[in-house]
Amino acid sequence: MLLDQLFRTKRSPAVLTESLRCELASVSDYERRMCETVETSVVNYCRGGAASEQTVTRNRAAFDRLIIRPRCLQRIGGTRSLAVTSFGITYRMPVGIAPVALQCLAHPEGEKATARAARTFGVPFVLSVLSSVSIEELAEAVPRAPKWFQLYIFKDRELTECLVRRAEKARFRAIVVCVDTPTPGLSRTERRNPLTLPAKVTCANFVPNGNSGGANGNGKAKSCSASVLDYVRSQLDPSLGWDAIRWLMSITTLPVIVKGILNRADALIAADIGVHGLIVSNSGGRQLDYAPSAIEVLPEIVNAVGNRLEVMLDSGVSQGTDAFKALALGARMVFVGRAAMFGLAVNGQRGVEEVLDILKTELESTMLNAGCGTLDDLTPQHVCHEMQLYFPFAPERLRGSWRGESLRSERYRTRDRRTNIDAADAEIAEDTEHDDGVNVALLRAENVSERVTFQQRCVDPVIEEDGKLCPESRQALPSLQPPGTPPPYRNVPLQLNVPRGIYRSNTNNLSRCKGTSAAACPSEVRTTRTVISRKEAPPRRIKSHSMQNLCSGDGSKCIK
Ligand SMILES: Cc1cc2nc3c(=O)[nH]c(=O)nc-3n(C[C@H](O)[C@H](O)[C@H](O)COP(=O)(O)O)c2cc1C
Numbered sequence: 001m002l003l004d005q006l007f008r009t010k011r012s013p014a015v016l017t018e019s020l021r022c023e024l025a026s027v028s029d030y031e032r033r034m035c036e037t038v039e040t041s042v043v044n045y046c047r048g049g050a051a052s053e054q055t056v057t058r059n060r061a062a063f064d065r066l067i068i069r070p071r072c073l074q075r076i077g078g079t080r081s082l083a084v085t086s087f088g089i090t091y092r093m094p095v096g097i098a099p100v101a102l103q104c105l106a107h108p109e110g111e112k113a114t115a116r117a118a119r120t121f122g123v124p125f126v127l128s129v130l131s132s133v134s135i136e137e138l139a140e141a142v143p144r145a146p147k148w149f150q151l152y153i154f155k156d157r158e159l160t161e162c163l164v165r166r167a168e169k170a171r172f173r174a175i176v177v178c179v180d181t182p183t184p185g186l187s188r189t190e191r192r193n194p195l196t197l198p199a200k201v202t203c204a205n206f207v208p209n210g211n212s213g214g215a216n217g218n219g220k221a222k223s224c225s226a227s228v229l230d231y232v233r234s235q236l237d238p239s240l241g242w243d244a245i246r247w248l249m250s251i252t253t254l255p256v257i258v259k260g261i262l263n264r265a266d267a268l269i270a271a272d273i274g275v276h277g278l279i280v281s282n283s284g285g286r287q288l289d290y291a292p293s294a295i296e297v298l299p300e301i302v303n304a305v306g307n308r309l310e311v312m313l314d315s316g317v318s319q320g321t322d323a324f325k326a327l328a329l330g331a332r333m334v335f336v337g338r339a340a341m342f343g344l345a346v347n348g349q350r351g352v353e354e355v356l357d358i359l360k361t362e363l364e365s366t367m368l369n370a371g372c373g374t375l376d377d378l379t380p381q382h383v384c385h386e387m388q389l390y391f392p393f394a395p396e397r398l399r400g401s402w403r404g405e406s407l408r409s410e411r412y413r414t415r416d417r418r419t420n421i422d423a424a425d426a427e428i429a430e431d432t433e434h435d436d437g438v439n440v441a442l443l444r445a446e447n448v449s450e451r452v453t454f455q456q457r458c459v460d461p462v463i464e465e466d467g468k469l470c471p472e473s474r475q476a477l478p479s480l481q482p483p484g485t486p487p488p489y490r491n492v493p494l495q496l497n498v499p500r501g502i503y504r505s506n507t508n509n510l511s512r513c514k515g516t517s518a519a520a521c522p523s524e525v526r527t528t529r530t531v532i533s534r535k536e537a538p539p540r541r542i543k544s545h546s547m548q549n550l551c552s553g554d555g556s557k558c559i560k
Contacts (some may be wrong), residue, residue: 055285059316071371092122101130117352180260302330320362
């Protein structure tokens with residue numbers, strides 16, 4: 001009640017009436033309602049980003065620049081599902097709730113309300129280490145919610161280990177370690193309008209004599225209201241290296257997920273040291289201003305490690321179409337931070353549920369309209385950059401190789417009329433294919449600044465001894481940028497030595513048939529691989545995507 005008075009003074013009705021709720025048809029409606037009803041400093045806290053907030057803007061813009069390319073007549077049957085399995089647990093939809101600190105600022109029930117909503121929808125809820133409800137209190141209040149725990153590796157390793165033990169004991173299912181916060185992000189809005197924490201809102205995991213007896217019970221933790229944020233800030237450790245992640249994996253049996261990856265080179269290291277998953281994220285633009293948006297770098301990361309670990313994404317997801325785009329480009333799951341907070345601030349648990357319902361309905365509708373019945377039907381071909389619509393014949397390197405797969409399409413289409421550079425690029429790609437999915441040249445190029453002691457991969461100097469520019473330096477020149485390997489389909493291991501299907505090549509093949517019947521087509525046309533040849537492609541999908549007229553009988557002849 002006190003919190004309600006302190007922080008939600010603008011809120012008129014305590015519970016939304018039905019008519020008011022009807023006005024809230026999208027996440028942005030919830031955002032608008034929050035701005036109208038909740039105290040400004042809390043609004044700033046939920047919405048704000050780092051410095052000039054370019055990355056926040058970019059997160060939205062990057063999703064908007066992606067166009068969904070539907071397929072029609074896909075024979076979508078009764079088997080429609082949004083279910084996704086992650087680390088052995090099946091969730092009902094691929095949209096989880098990202099860790100957000102101090103949720104009691106938005107609603108008195110805070111994390112408990114959000115976790116209950118997550119339980120209702122059968123999606124993962126990630127508890128921030130800076131939560132206003134402690135690990136134990138949350139586990140007791142919402143025992144059956146699928147919970148993951150977000151952690152920073154603090155300077156004080158004893159404190160860090162203690163938090164991990166508490167999460168394990170409280171039956172959290174995974175540890176999400178945030179690696180993009182060597183120092184707190186700079187918020188100009190917060191500087192202008194500082195957020196003052198009321199006495200009752202605390203970083204509950206650090207409160208001595210609370211449920212937990214403090215973070216480690218040895219008096220190192222402090223009261224949150226005034227000083228604990230400073231304390232936590234002082235515990236952030238910019239000197240951390242990848243060995244810290246190894247250390248974390250050595251002290252827990254829970255899956256370790258690294259959150260905050262924006263770079264292919266980092267993703268490769270994460271995969272090498274054996275982390276279980278990663279979240280491509282810029283923390284919703286709250287850390288590094290001018291960082292790329294997560295969706296922009298997702299393809300290169302999926303391309304690099306998607307067949308080795310689970311790749312997930314957050315930052316900027318606020319519509320079902322955003323989720324669709326990220327899933328199509330290879331994310332196994334997406335997470336929402338602010339969207340859930342808008343719902344929480346407007347209407348507590350019910351508000352978060354409504355936001356999740358909006359996202360679910362929008363995702364389902366998008367999938368059906370795009371010709372996809374299940375998540376397995378989503379492929380990178382369902383999404384393209386708007387530039388590709390306007391300049392379909394521009395060389396890939398001019399359009400920006402944001403999607404590895406289209407490089408491969410380009411290669412297939414230009415097979416008979418390669419320029420020298422195309423041929424060189426293609427050769428590099430061929431090499432890549434025989435290198436178990438890892439392009440050593442690219443790897444070296446991108447890892448040039450990596451000096452991780454346990455790193456298996458060799459790192460070349462920028463300038464070779466004879467004074468020539470080494471390959472990585474040439475990488476900087478867009479005209480010589482080699483293509484990457486195509487992205488895997490939803491993290492399924494790639495069968496790299498078999499060409500994978502490109503829908504456009506279907507059209508090419510058909511045009512070569514010049515309207516003749518399938519039987520009259522030249523055999524090499526009929527047998528040209530035109531459909532996805534994933535190792536375990538489900539039969540329904542093969543049937544629906546292949547050109548049935550080119551098949552004889554059961555269609556097996558046109559599928560090698
Ligand atoms: C108010 C707020 C507090 C956050 N606190 C944390 C946190 O404590 N730990 C963390 O790893 N990420 C934190 N994040 C980042 C989110 O986990 C997530 O990466 C981000 O919100 C995703 O972007 P979106 O808000 O556009 O969905 C916070 C984000 C917001 C908006």
